[in-house]
Amino acid sequence: MEYYAVRGGHPLEGAVAVHGAKNSALPILAAALLAEGESVIHNCPDLTDTAGALEILTSLGCRVTREGRTVRVDTTCRQGWAVPDRLMGQMRASVLFLGSLLARSGRAEACWPGGCALGSRPIDLHIRAFQALGAQVLDREGRLFCRADRLRGRHLALPFPSVGATENTMLAACGAEGVTILDNAAREPEITDLQGFLRSMGAEVSGAGTSQIRIRGGLPLHPGSYTVMADRIVTATYLCAVAAAGGEGELLGADGTMLAPVVDTLRLAGCQVEQRPDRLWICRKDPLQPVGTVITGPYPAFPTDAQPLLAAVLAAGQGESRIVETIFDQRFRYTQELKKMGAAISVEGSAARITGRPLRGAQVEAADLRGGAALVIAALAAAGDSRIHGLEHLDRGYESLDQDLAALGAGIQRTTR
Numbered sequence: 001m002e003y004y005a006v007r008g009g010h011p012l013e014g015a016v017a018v019h020g021a022k023n024s025a026l027p028i029l030a031a032a033l034l035a036e037g038e039s040v041i042h043n044c045p046d047l048t049d050t051a052g053a054l055e056i057l058t059s060l061g062c063r064v065t066r067e068g069r070t071v072r073v074d075t076t077c078r079q080g081w082a083v084p085d086r087l088m089g090q091m092r093a094s095v096l097f098l099g100s101l102l103a104r105s106g107r108a109e110a111c112w113p114g115g116c117a118l119g120s121r122p123i124d125l126h127i128r129a130f131q132a133l134g135a136q137v138l139d140r141e142g143r144l145f146c147r148a149d150r151l152r153g154r155h156l157a158l159p160f161p162s163v164g165a166t167e168n169t170m171l172a173a174c175g176a177e178g179v180t181i182l183d184n185a186a187r188e189p190e191i192t193d194l195q196g197f198l199r200s201m202g203a204e205v206s207g208a209g210t211s212q213i214r215i216r217g218g219l220p221l222h223p224g225s226y227t228v229m230a231d232r233i234v235t236a237t238y239l240c241a242v243a244a245a246g247g248e249g250e251l252l253g254a255d256g257t258m259l260a261p262v263v264d265t266l267r268l269a270g271c272q273v274e275q276r277p278d279r280l281w282i283c284r285k286d287p288l289q290p291v292g293t294v295i296t297g298p299y300p301a302f303p304t305d306a307q308p309l310l311a312a313v314l315a316a317g318q319g320e321s322r323i324v325e326t327i328f329d330q331r332f333r334y335t336q337e338l339k340k341m342g343a344a345i346s347v348e349g350s351a352a353r354i355t356g357r358p359l360r361g362a363q364v365e366a367a368d369l370r371g372g373a374a375l376v377i378a379a380l381a382a383a384g385d386s387r388i389h390g391l392e393h394l395d396r397g398y399e400s401l402d403q404d405l406a407a408l409g410a411g412i413q414r415t416t417r
């Protein structure tokens with residue numbers, strides 16, 4: 001059983017390059033199915049989630065190769081339309097393959113994606129969008145069967161700006177004749193990255209990054225070539241690591257403009273953060289300050305994925321702050337583990353009240369990806385030694401968290417018991 005051994009309580013100093021964005025790479029890999037031939041995706045992070053997406057492509061007959069961070073997906077021998085149950089259960093983003101399979105084959109089949117550690121995660125908005133484009137979607141004994149002899153573009157609106165439903169609608173709409181206009185679309189930068197890849201395939205897509213996305217579908221697409229942007233949640237993780245432990249760090253290739261609410265909150269907490277030409281710089285020398293109330297929301301609001309990371313910083317600081325979580329109904333489970341390090345956090349419904357105080361090292365267990373990263377951040381700030389178990393959750397979204405944090409000057413090692 002592997003764990004991270006962390007020696008905390010001392011300031012960080014160093015520089016690290018931020019790897020490509022998981023949440024861009026996953027829809028882009030699904031989009032590769034839309035054309036026949038070999039697409040090339042650069043800066044594709046090597047994570048268990050991206051490996052899962054590559055496995056889905058392989059199971060559909062595609063030839064997949066990885067050389068470093070460049071992935072080639074050749075769809076020439078593609079066949080079938082079913083996403084394997086095991087991968088659908090492991091990774092919720094597998095649902096993105098339904099949109100591209102529908103567009104390409106007029107059929108898609110998968111088991112119902114399981115719930116996850118963040119609470120219930122329905123896919124009704126994805127299904128309603130497919131139906132609006134003319135697909136039939138049947139749920140038979142826990143299996144979803146999607147079928148469309150012909151998809152037709154139309155004007156539709158999401159009741160909530162879901163990231164996944166926006167991406168799935170874009171993918172399906174590429175195979176729909178005519179123009180699809182999607183209102184109340186999610187505006188996350190990863191959606192703009194998907195648009196960039198689709199355009200590299202010859203798709204006519206515009207509006208990503210705004211609430212209205214327009215897709216002219218039914219055009220023959222060719223293989224694409226694209227470089228995935230730097231991961232903004234990994235960036236937030238390293239910013240929060242330096243904020244919590246103190247010291248100074250440079251995040252190479254990171255873009256702070258996509259993380260404005262996180263950067264603003266860390267400044268309020270007493271950090272200096274500067275965007276430099278090809279890097280983001282952070283420094284904290286003075287004690288952390290409370291930040292009032294932070295509310296998560298769809299982009300450009302404070303990202304829910306950075307919520308646990310900030311909570312770890314505030315728990316190691318001083319004074320009282322509040323975090324209100326509006327996206328997922330059970331995203332405070334990690335606070336139970338933070339309490340083992342001495343954190344003073346009380347959760348009531350969707351709000352957590354955090355009173356900063358010195359933390360101490362402890363043995364803790366990650367139960368989800370960003371909750372696990374929060375435990376690592378807290379361990380860096382805590383006096384003494386910590387052990388963080390449950391690394392399979394962290395490996396879903398961080399290529400080599402231990403080596404990256406060590407480059408920032410942290411005392412952390414991946415260890416086998």
Ligand code: UD1
Pocket residue numbers: 022023026092093120121122123124125126127160161162163164165186190304305327328329
């Ligand atoms: C994506 C990100 C995830 C991030 C989340 C919110 C990927 C692979 N994952 O997840 O890291 O935390 O955005 O920024 O990009 N909902 C429904 N019905 C649906 C779809 C969503 O009710 O059909 C609800 C969800 O339960 C949740 C909210 O909408 O409460 C937001 O979910 P959504 O934006 O869809 O998140 P994901 O795409 O799953």
